[in-house]
Amino acid sequence: MMLPLNLKALCFVVANRPIIRDMSCEITAGPKTVILGPNGAGKSVLMRLCHGLLHPTSGSVAWHGRGRQAMVFQRPVMLRRSAIGNVIYGLRLAGVSRKEAESRAAHVLEAVGLTAIAQRAARVLSGGEQQRLALARAWALEPGVLFLDEPTANLDPNATRDVESIISAIHASGTKIIMTTHSLGQARRLGDEILFLSDGRLVERAPVDTFFRRPKSSEAVAFLQGELP
Amino acid sequence: MSDISAALAEALRLIGGMDAQLAQIVLLSVRVSLVAVTIAALVALPLGACLAIARFPGRQALVAILNALMGLPPVVVGLLIYLLLSRAGPLGEFGLLFTPTAMILAQAVLVTPIIAALSRQVIEDAWIEYEEQLRSLNAGTVAAARTLLWDARFALMTVVLAGFGRAAAEVGAVMIVGGNIDGVTRVMTTTIALETSKGDLPLALGLGMVLVAIIIGVNLLANVVKLTAQKRHG
Numbered sequence: 001m002m003l004p005l006n007l008k009a010l011c012f013v014v015a016n017r018p019i020i021r022d023m024s025c026e027i028t029a030g031p032k033t034v035i036l037g038p039n040g041a042g043k044s045v046l047m048r049l050c051h052g053l054l055h056p057t058s059g060s061v062a063w064h065g066r067g068r069q070a071m072v073f074q075r076p077v078m079l080r081r082s083a084i085g086n087v088i089y090g091l092r093l094a095g096v097s098r099k100e101a102e103s104r105a106a107h108v109l110e111a112v113g114l115t116a117i118a119q120r121a122a123r124v125l126s127g128g129e130q131q132r133l134a135l136a137r138a139w140a141l142e143p144g145v146l147f148l149d150e151p152t153a154n155l156d157p158n159a160t161r162d163v164e165s166i167i168s169a170i171h172a173s174g175t176k177i178i179m180t181t182h183s184l185g186q187a188r189r190l191g192d193e194i195l196f197l198s199d200g201r202l203v204e205r206a207p208v209d210t211f212f213r214r215p216k217s218s219e220a221v222a223f224l225q226g227e228l229p
Numbered sequence: 230m231s232d233i234s235a236a237l238a239e240a241l242r243l244i245g246g247m248d249a250q251l252a253q254i255v256l257l258s259v260r261v262s263l264v265a266v267t268i269a270a271l272v273a274l275p276l277g278a279c280l281a282i283a284r285f286p287g288r289q290a291l292v293a294i295l296n297a298l299m300g301l302p303p304v305v306v307g308l309l310i311y312l313l314l315s316r317a318g319p320l321g322e323f324g325l326l327f328t329p330t331a332m333i334l335a336q337a338v339l340v341t342p343i344i345a346a347l348s349r350q351v352i353e354d355a356w357i358e359y360e361e362q363l364r365s366l367n368a369g370t371v372a373a374a375r376t377l378l379w380d381a382r383f384a385l386m387t388v389v390l391a392g393f394g395r396a397a398a399e400v401g402a403v404m405i406v407g408g409n410i411d412g413v414t415r416v417m418t419t420t421i422a423l424e425t426s427k428g429d430l431p432l433a434l435g436l437g438m439v440l441v442a443i444i445i446g447v448n449l450l451a452n453v454v455k456l457t458a459q460k461r462h463g
Contacts (some may be wrong), residue, residue, distance in 0.1 A: 053361055070365065077362035080380045080462045089376075093366050134294025 002067030002144045003029040003176055005050060010059035012045055012200075019045045021200040022059070030175040031192030032167075034208070038223060041197040043180040047071070050178070052059045067144035068094070074133035074150040078122035083133050086107060086122045090137045090146075108140040109133075112166050127172060128159025136168045139175075146170060148179035152186065164190055182229050196220050232430070241430030241437060251432065255439055258416040261329055261403070262396040265336035266344075269396075270389050273341045275350030278374035281356055292349065298342035303335075307405030310335045312404065327408040332416070335402040340392040347388040352377045355384075382463075383455045390451050394444050 091101035300438035424433040
C-alpha cells in the first residue's frame with residue numbers, strides 16, 4: 001500500500017508568486033478526499049504536486065512505498081484511436097501484455113457502460129462519454145490512488161451522475177479517491193472528508209458533514225455562504 | 230503570341246500522346262523525389278518529435294539551427310554532395326556521382342531539415358495538449374514521441390508532402406550531382422531549364438504542366454484524405 005501520503009512543509013512558487021504555502025498534512029487510505037476552495041486556492045496544483053506532474057519548490061511529497069497512481073483531468077485527453085484502443089494504450093504503457101490488456105480493457109469498458117462504442121474513434125465521442133472513457137483508462141490500471149481534477153466541470157447533469165457513480169464504484173473497488181470540485185453538491189454526495197484550501201494554505205480539514213454544518217474557519221464560512229442556490 | 234500557342238499545343242500533344250521521352254523523365258523525377266522524401270521522413274520525423282518533447286540544454290539553439298536549415302540553398306547542397314561523391318571525395322570510391330542515387334541523396338539532405346523543423350512544430354503543438362496525460366500514464370520521451378507521431382499523422386502527412394513538393398521542384402542540387410545526362414539523370418526541372426535555354430519550348434512547357442499537375446494533384450489528394458480522416462477520427 002502506498003498510503004498514507006505525507007506532505008511536509010510543501011511550497012510551490014511560480015514567478016515569485018506562491019501557489020502552495022507551507023502545507024503539511026497526512027492523507028490516509030480509505031475516505032474519499034475532496035479538495036475544496038475558491039479559484040486560485042491551489043487545488044489543481046496541489047494534486048499535480050502529489051501526482052508528480054509538478055515538483056515542489058521546497059518541502060516534500062512522500063508516499064509510503066510504491067504503487068500505481070492515475071489522474072483524470074477536467075478535459076479528457078483522448079488519443080486518435082478507438083475508445084478501447086485508448087484503454088489498451090494506458091495498460092501497454094504500464095507493461096501489461098497485449099492479450100491481458102485487451103481483456104482488461106473490455107472488462108472495464110463494460111463497467112463504465114461503454115461496450116457498445118468500444119470501437120468508435122475516441123475523439124469524436126461526446127464530452128460525457130470521453131470522461132467515462134478517461135475514467136475507464138485510469139481504472140483499468142487498478143491504481144492505488146486516483147486523482148480527479150474537476151472531473152464533471154464540463155458535463156451536463158446526466159453525464160455528471162454517470163461519472164459520480166463510476167467514481168464511487170472505483171472507490172468501492174479499493175482505490176483511494178482524491179478529487180477537486182467546484183460543485184458543493186458533488187462534494188456532499190461523493191466526499192467523506194474535505195480539505196479546504198484558501199490562498200495556497202490548508203485552512204480546514206473535516207469530515208464532510210462537519211465541514212458543511214459547522215465550518216470553523218472564516219474563509220470556509222465565507223466560501224459556503226457564496227454558494228448559489 | 231503564336232509561338233506560345235504553338236508550343237502549348239505541341240506540349241499538350243506530347244502529354245496526350247504519352248511521349249516516351251517525356252514519360253521517362255517524369256517517372257525518373259517522381260521516383261527520385263519519392264525515395265528521397267521517404268528517406269528524409271524516416272530520419273526527420275523521429276528527430277522532429279524528439280526535439281519537440283525532450284528537454285535538454287542547447288535545445289533552443291538546435292531548433293533555431295534546424296529552422297535556418299529549411300532555407301538551405303539547393304545549389305550549395307548540390308555542391309556539398311558533389312564534393313562528397315566526386316572521385317577525390319570521401320565517398321568517391323562508390324562511383325555515385327551523376328547517378329539517380331546521388332540525386333536522391335541531394336534531395337534527401339535538402340528536405341530532411343524541412344520535414345524535421347515543420348514536424349517539430351506540429352508535434353510541439355500536440356504536446357501542449359497531451360503532455361500531462363501522457364506523463365500521468367508514465368510515458369517516457371521515446372514512448373511519447375511515438376504516440377504523438379501516430380496521433381498527429383494527418384498533420385504530418387501535409388508536412389511530408391511539403392517536403393515532396395520541395396524535392397520535386399528543386400533544380401540546382403540535382404543539376405550539379407546528377408549532371409542532367411540524357412536518359413540517365415534527366416528529371417523534369419533540369420530538362421525544363423535545359424530545353425528552355427535551347428529554345429525547345431514544347432517539351433519544357435509540357436514538363437512544366439506535368440510538374441505542376443503532380444504537385445497540385447498530390448496535395449489535393451492529401452487534403453481529401455486528411456479531411457475525411459479527421460472527420461472520422463476527430
